Structures are given as C-alpha cells and as structure tokens.
C-alpha cells in the first residue's frame with residue numbers, strides 16, 4: 001500500500017472503496033476470531049508465560065484486552081451463529097455487530113435467539129444494536145443483569161492527585177447508573193454558553209464539573225484567607241490560601257470576594273481576623289432577590305445560566321469603593337464571572353441598557369485571554 005492511494009478518485013468511488021475495504025477487514029476479522037478460538041484450545045499461551053489466551057493475544061498482536069476478548073468471544077461462538085457468520089461474509093452486518101451478538105450469547109446462552117437479533121442487527125448501527133441487546137439480556141435474565149450492574153458498582157473508584165503546579169489530575173471509573181447521573185448533571189452545564197464561547201467540549205465539561213461542585217457546596221464552606229494587600233492586588237503581596245489548593249492568585253481572591261456568598265477571612269498586618277463574612281457588603285436576602293428579579297440570569301450576552309447558579313458581580317469592586325447598590329451589581333455565571341476577573345474581560349452597560357463585552361487587551365506584554 002502507498003500513502004495517498006485514494007488520490008484522484010471521486011468521492012463516490014472513495015465511498016465504494018471504503019465499503020469494500022471494510023468487508024475485506026471484516027472477513028479477516030472472522031478468520032482471526034476463528035484462529036484465536038483454536039489457539040485458545042491449545043496451551044501455547046501458558047507455555048509462553050501468559051496468564052490467558054486473551055492476555056497472549058493482547059500482548060503479541062498489539063490489541064487492547066477488550067478487542068482481544070471480543071475476538072475470542074466471536075471465535076468461540078461462531079459455530080452456534082451460522083446465520084450471523086454468513087451475514088458478515090455477505091456484508092449485511094459488520095463484525096462489530098457480531099461481537100455484540102457473541103457477547104449476548106455468552107450472557108444468556110439458554111434464551112439466545114439468533115434469528116430475532118440478526119433481524120435487529122441488519123437494521124441498526126452497532127451502537128444501537130448493543131443497546132437493543134442490553135434490553136434483550138434484561139428481558140431474558142433480569143436477575144443476572146442486576147447482578148452484573150451491582151458488580152460494576154463494586155469497581156467504582158475516583159482518583160484525585162495534585163501535580164507539582166497545583167493542577168488536579170482526575171481519573172476513575174463509575175458504574176453505568178452512577179456515570180449517567182454525573183453526565184446528566186454535567187451536560188446542561190457543558191452546553192455552548194453565550195457569545196465568544198469557542199471552548200471545545202472537553203473544556204466545557206471540565207468547566208461544568210467545577211461549576212457543579214461550586215453550586216453544590218454551601219458557599220460559606222469555601223474558606224479563603226487573604227491579606228488586604230493581596231485583595232487590592234498590590235505589588236509584592238503574597239498569594240491567598242484556600243482549602244485543598246496551592247496558594248491562589250490575587251485575581252481569584254478578587255472574584256471570591258466579589259461574590260458575597262463566600263466566607264473570607266482577611267488578616268491585618270498582625271494576622272488578626274479583621275473581617276469574617278463581610279456582612280455589610282453581603283448581597284443576600286431582599287437585595288439578592290431584587291437583583292435576581294431584575295437580571296433573571298447571567299447578564300453576559302447570550303448566556304442564560306439561571307440566577308441561582310450566578311454570582312452577584314460588583315461592576316466596581318467593593319475593595320475599590322464600589323457600592324452594593326443594585327446599580328453596581330449584575331448577575332454573572334461561574335464562567336463569565338471568571339472571565340471578568342481572572343480573564344481580564346470587561347462587561348459594560350451601553351446607553352440603551354444592553355450589556356457589551358470587551359475582550360482583554362495586552363497586559364505585561366502578553367495577551368491575557370478568557371478560558372477559550
């Protein structure tokens with residue numbers, strides 16, 4: 001094969017070529033699966049020091065353990081799936097359908113119905129077919145299905161580790177139901193949000209997770225300890241402290257302090273607590289209700305995050321003498337609040353009352369930018 005072997009072909013011809021290639025690959029997959037099953041019947045893997053045939057195939061044939069296991073499942077069930085075998089041969093269904101079929105047969109061997117499922121395989125994509133087979137398995141063996149889901153829950157785990165620069169690495173595994181619950185909570189928060197939102201989906205999901213966490217936590221529990229100098233952004237001021245975090249920047253403290261809901265502890269020069277809760281500048285009770293009623297949602301153009309997940313942003317920060325009157329407050333959601341503080345965006349009210357946004361200009365020779 002040479003690189004660029006489709007060069008010069010029309011789109012239609014390329015399409016035909018792809019279908020033909022896939023059929024050839026699927027035929028080879030069938031042969032691979034049959035051979036894998038035969039190989040598993042020998043003890044060659046054991047003699048070569050592997051723990052199982054799947055392990056040997058995974059390692060020696062450079063495959064993931066899932067694809068190796070799928071091939072073996074197909075190979076071992078192929079004799080009991082004669083119609084499906086033919087359907088792959090003739091290109092009616094793909095090898096991907098057959099792996100789902102073989103897995104289903106393994107799960108419910110006594111109640112398996114090849115004809116009925118093959119009909120579904122012909123009409124549906126492998127992903128949809130997988131879904132259909134899950135329903136079939138549940139109908140055939142509800143107890144076994146429930147046991148399998150319960151086993152998934154046993155495998156749950158979540159790792160949070162902090163890198164040297166304070167970033168968090170998150171990885172883990174959730175059972176199907178738990179994972180779906182998390183996804184259901186994140187999806188609405190991960191939608192494209194307002195103007196200037198060019199974030200890729202993975203970034204929107206990351207922001208959604210943070211937003212969810214901040215919304216779920218009663219805000220006074222966020223403990224930030226900062227000096228007045230830090231809050232003012234004075235040169236030479238140290239960073240602020242926050243639970244579970246490396247020291248945080250003055251800009252972030254400015255945002256936390258802007259949102260009245262966050263408990264903050266400001267220390268004077270002799271490390272005495274001079275302000276806890278900042279009651280005078282708190283936008284709560286009737287004042288917050290009036291703000292919610294006036295703005296309704298985040299005021300960033302095009303953003304509709306509701307009032308309950310938005311912060312009361314001081315247009316002129318109280319640390320610089322801004323008041324807590326309604327005229328100096330607007331609702332901003334987590335991301336847009338971040339953009340006006342850490343991201344250096346500006347949001348201003350035009351003469352006709354509309355909100356206008358101004359992208360960051362250069363600061364310290366570098367372009368400050370929003371979270372993309």
Ligand SMILES: [Zn+2]
Pocket residue numbers: 254255258259312313314337340341
């Ligand atoms: Zn603010």
Ligand SMILES: [Zn+2]
Pocket residue numbers: 193194298299300303304305332333334335336
């Ligand atoms: Zn917003």
